[in-house]
Amino acid sequence: xxxxxxxxxxxxxxxxxxxxxxxxxxxxxxxxxxxxxxxxxxxxxxxxxxxxxxxxxxxxxxxxxxxxxxxxxxxxxxxxxxxxxxxxxxxxxxxxxxxxxxxxxxxxxxxxxxxxxxxxxxxxxxxxxxxxxxxxxxxxxxxxxxxxxxxxxxxxxxxxxxxxxxxxxxxxxxxxxxxxxxxxxxxxxxxxxxxxxxxxxxxxxxxxxxxxxxxxxxxxxxxxxxxxxxxxxxxxxxxxxxxxxxxxxxxxxxxxxxxxxxxxxxxxxxxxxxxxxxxxxxxxxxxxxxxxxxxxxxxxxxxxxxxxxxxxxxxxxxxxxxxxxxxxxxxxxxxxxxxxxxxxxxxxxxxxxxxxxxxxxxxxxxxxxxxxxxxxxxxxxxxxxxxxxxxxxxxxxxxxxxxxxxxxxxxxxxxxxxxxxxxxxxxxxxxxxxxxxxxxxxxxxxxxxxxxxxxxxxxxxxxxxxxxxxxxxxxxxxxxxxxxxxxxxxxxxxxxxxxxxxxxxxxxxxxxxxxxxxxxxxxxxxxxxxxxxxxxxxxxxxxxxxxxxxxxxxxxxxxxxxxx
Amino acid sequence: xxxxxxxxxxxxxxxxxxxxxxxxxxxxxxxxxxxxxxxxxxxxxxxxxxxxxxxxxxxxxxxxxxxxxxxxxxxxxxxxxxxxxxxxxxxxxxxxxxxxxxxxxxxxxxxxxxxxxxxxxxxxxxxxxxxxxxxxxxxxxxxxxxxxxxxxxxxxxxxxxxxxxxxxxxxxxxxxxxxxxxxxxxxxxxxxx
Numbered sequence: 189x190x191x192x193x194x195x196x197x198x199x200x201x202x203x204x205x206x207x208x209x210x211x212x213x214x215x216x217x218x219x220x221x222x223x224x225x226x227x228x229x230x231x232x233x234x235x236x237x238x239x240x241x242x243x244x245x246x247x248x249x250x251x252x253x254x255x256x257x258x259x260x261x262x263x264x265x266x267x268x269x270x271x272x273x274x275x276x277x278x279x280x281x282x283x284x285x286x287x288x289x290x291x292x293x294x295x296x297x298x299x300x301x302x303x304x305x306x307x308x309x310x311x312x313x314x315x316x317x318x319x320x321x322x323x324x325x326x327x328x329x330x331x332x333x334x335x336x337x338x339x340x341x342x343x344x345x346x347x348x349x350x351x352x353x354x355x356x357x358x359x360x361x362x363x364x365x366x367x368x369x370x371x372x373x374x375x376x377x378x379x380x381x382x383x384x385x386x387x388x389x390x391x392x393x394x395x396x397x398x399x400x401x402x403x404x405x406x407x408x409x410x411x412x413x414x415x416x417x418x419x420x421x422x423x424x425x426x427x428x429x430x431x432x433x434x435x436x437x438x439x440x441x442x443x444x445x446x447x448x449x450x451x452x453x454x455x456x457x458x459x460x461x462x463x464x465x466x467x468x469x470x471x472x473x474x475x476x477x478x479x480x481x482x483x484x485x486x487x488x489x490x491x492x493x494x495x496x497x498x499x500x501x502x503x504x505x506x507x508x509x510x511x512x513x514x515x516x517x518x519x520x521x522x523x524x525x526x527x528x529x530x531x532x533x534x535x536x537x538x539x540x541x542x543x544x545x546x547x548x549x550x551x552x553x554x555x556x557x558x559x560x561x562x563x564x565x566x567x568x569x570x571x572x573x574x575x576x577x578x579x580x581x582x583x584x585x586x587x588x589x590x591x592x593x594x595x596x597x598x599x600x601x602x603x604x605x606x607x608x609x610x611x612x613x614x615x616x617x618x619x620x621x622x623x624x625x626x627x628x629x630x631x632x633x634x635x636x637x638x639x640x641x642x643x644x645x646x647x648x649x650x651x652x653x654x655x656x657x658x659x660x661x662x663x664x665x666x667x668x669x670x671x672x673x674x675x676x677x678x679x680x681x682x683x684x685x686x687x688x689x690x691x692x693x694x695x696x697x698x699x700x701x702x703x704x705x706x707x708x709x710x711x712x713x714x715x716x717x718x719x720x721x722x723x724x725x726x727x728x729x730x731x732x733x734x735x736x737x738x739x740x741x742x743x744x745x746x747x748x749x750x751x752x
Numbered sequence: 753x754x755x756x757x758x759x760x761x762x763x764x765x766x767x768x769x770x771x772x773x774x775x776x777x778x779x780x781x782x783x784x785x786x787x788x789x790x791x792x793x794x795x796x797x798x799x800x801x802x803x804x805x806x807x808x809x810x811x812x813x814x815x816x817x818x819x820x821x822x823x824x825x826x827x828x829x830x831x832x833x834x835x836x837x838x839x840x841x842x843x844x845x846x847x848x849x850x851x852x853x854x855x856x857x858x859x860x861x862x863x864x865x866x867x868x869x870x871x872x873x874x875x876x877x878x879x880x881x882x883x884x885x886x887x888x889x890x891x892x893x894x895x896x897x898x899x900x901x902x903x904x905x906x907x908x909x910x911x912x913x914x915x916x917x918x919x920x921x922x923x924x925x926x927x928x929x930x931x932x933x934x935x936x937x938x939x940x941x942x943x944x945x
Binding site: 301309315316357367371375377384388 | 756757758760761764765767768772775779780783785786808811814817857858860861864865868
């Protein structure tokens with residue numbers, strides 16, 4: 189429990205502040221509309237649901253302002269870069285941008301539900317008060333004139349007795365934009381569920397662009413001024429507390445109270461969303477501009493197991509370890525951008541990605557590059573964008589865990605280490621690296637094998653064999669492979685990979701590994717980096733909590749997960 | 753894009769629509785809005801749609817994440833055999849279910865969402881050979897006829913609703929099943945009724 193608090197205090201604080209602001213805004217707006225004199229007559233017709241609707245509207249404005257910010261990737265990368273003097277904890281929060289985006293989206297859905305339900309009651313009450321013929325206060329208020337020449341000082345948006353609420357909904361700007369926004373929101377949410385996103389990314393990506401309708405709708409939602417309050421002059425002439433009970437005599441000449449006059453509120457949503465929309469537009473323009481820069485493909489390598497390596501060059505491109513880029517291939521799909529981790533080191537004069545066939549787009553891309561006689565397809569690149577792996581050299585001891593294709597960011601890191609050693613860069617904070625690669629089948633090893641072989645030689649030459657401690661785990665083993673391994677136990681190199689380090693079979697026992705690391709480095713800060721499935725993240729996170737000591741001077745494990 | 757199973761999204765959309773129908777129905781019934789009995793219908797329709805759509809279908813390629821506890825509903829849904837397995841029947845069913853809820857403002861959102869889900873299911877069930885092509889194959893029903901059938905079924909649904917309001921529910925159910933069977937006759941995925 190203590191370890192969880194140490195690792196997550198900033199997230200908890202941030203979320204508490206956000207929730208607190210939501211609650212504060214809701215309660216503040218609710219009380220304002222429940223008690224203000226301006227809305228005395230409006231409350232007579234509508235009751236508390238007016239305040240409910242307005243309070244949820246304010247929260248919707250607030251959350252709509254926040255929702256665009258976590259997806260401005262360039263802004264976040266910029267903040268990461270400028271915050272290099274900031275503590276690790278602060279920068280880690282920027283990794284959770286997508287989680288925050290989803291939380292804000294859920295809050296928007298909740299407030300949308302409250303807002304719609306409150307307005308349904310409002311419309312129903314307006315409708316009933318329009319139908320009322322008993323000369324009560326509500327019926328008189330409802331009959332106030334809609335005539336524009338007399339100032340349009342109406343209260344009830346339902347003009348005529350036979351007007352249905354459905355008609356008013358679909359002919360008023362607020363109603364129509366509300367329906368459009370809600371449908372766009374629902375479509376965005378249903379196509380963004382984990383299952384759809386992971387299995388059919390294009391459905392999610394294209395449908396999510398309906399947010400444009402949501403933002404536009406939000407901007408013009410309040411133009412009609414349907415929520416009416418009494419004008420200042422009208423209150424001065426006859427305060428509702430005094431005049432409300434004399435409503436039958438409003439039309440008499442000798443009564444001091446006259447008919448109250450109402451005006452609508454000007455729309456205020458646009459004030460909330462203007463800045464984030466501008467930021468997001470700048471972000472998209474920047475992404476487009478960067479993508480238009482020419483990308484030269486210097487080398488194409490087809491590895492076994494349908495892995496394609498592309499080595500490219502782009503003017504002005506500079507990267508850090510573990511960053512990722514978005515790639516677009518106009519000849520395959522003009523609008524789709526897919527993320528790939530960079531597998532080259534910053535010290536190299538090109539940048540490379542390894543693409544595995546995992547769906548429509550990747551398979552088409554690999555097929556296009558396999559064609560020997562057609563020209564190489566044009567590629568557009570946007571990025572690089574940073575993730576947690578930039579921090580790997582800030583930790584004294586780093587534990588890197590890559591599952592399957594998740595090893596790609598670590599390819600970049602290991603290559604970078606190799607170059608740093610070659611340049612004898614002694615400013616490296618990292619003193620030791622533990623690298624675990626967990627993979628199902630041997631075929632995918634091959635392109636990484638060469639890298640590990642050269643690293644092995646490099647370490648031997650420099651006499652620093654202990655710096656990199658790596659272990660390979662084969663989870664899709666069968667008795668044949670194990671039989672071979674047992675027979676060749678005495679050989680110096682592994683029969684599957686040719687590396688000096690023998691391949692282990694099955695999954696690593698994390699408790700053993702973590703306790704070994706904790707005892708070997710009792711006073712260090714250890715960074716644990718994972719690129720892999722959620723279940724593995726859970727067990728690693730648990731181990732980090734378990735083996736971090738409460739004393740901040742002793743061993744501390746910090747967990748970082750790369751997510752897309 | 754060719755390998756996308758749109759029916760998976762339609763399933764999510766229909767499940768969400770069911771929940772929205774239930775919510776709208778509860779609001780309308782609790783608030784005793786005008787014509788609130790449409791709200792009561794909406795609750796029942798919403799519950800039915802949720803139960804039908806809760807079991808997630810198996811993907812053609814790759815592993816499918818089952819929803820929590822879906823195995824209990826799957827055994828019930830499988831009992832109806834081709835009626836629930838077939839996407840065309842689902843599309844038509846959802847369209848019919850969504851129509852009565854459209855008469856009340858509180859539930860009209862559910863109608864729109866369920867109609868969208870129905871539209872996606874319909875797109876999935878139209879045979880791929882006929883998307884964009886006008887050739888008629890003897891064993892397959894052309895897309896334009898499917899559209900006509902849907903239009904006729906909507907009209908039929910409206911009349912069924914009017915009948916059901918006078919509480920002759922059993923006869924309206926029979927009429928509904930009769931209509932579905934009649935108009936699907938000749939379709940390769942026709943329910944065997």
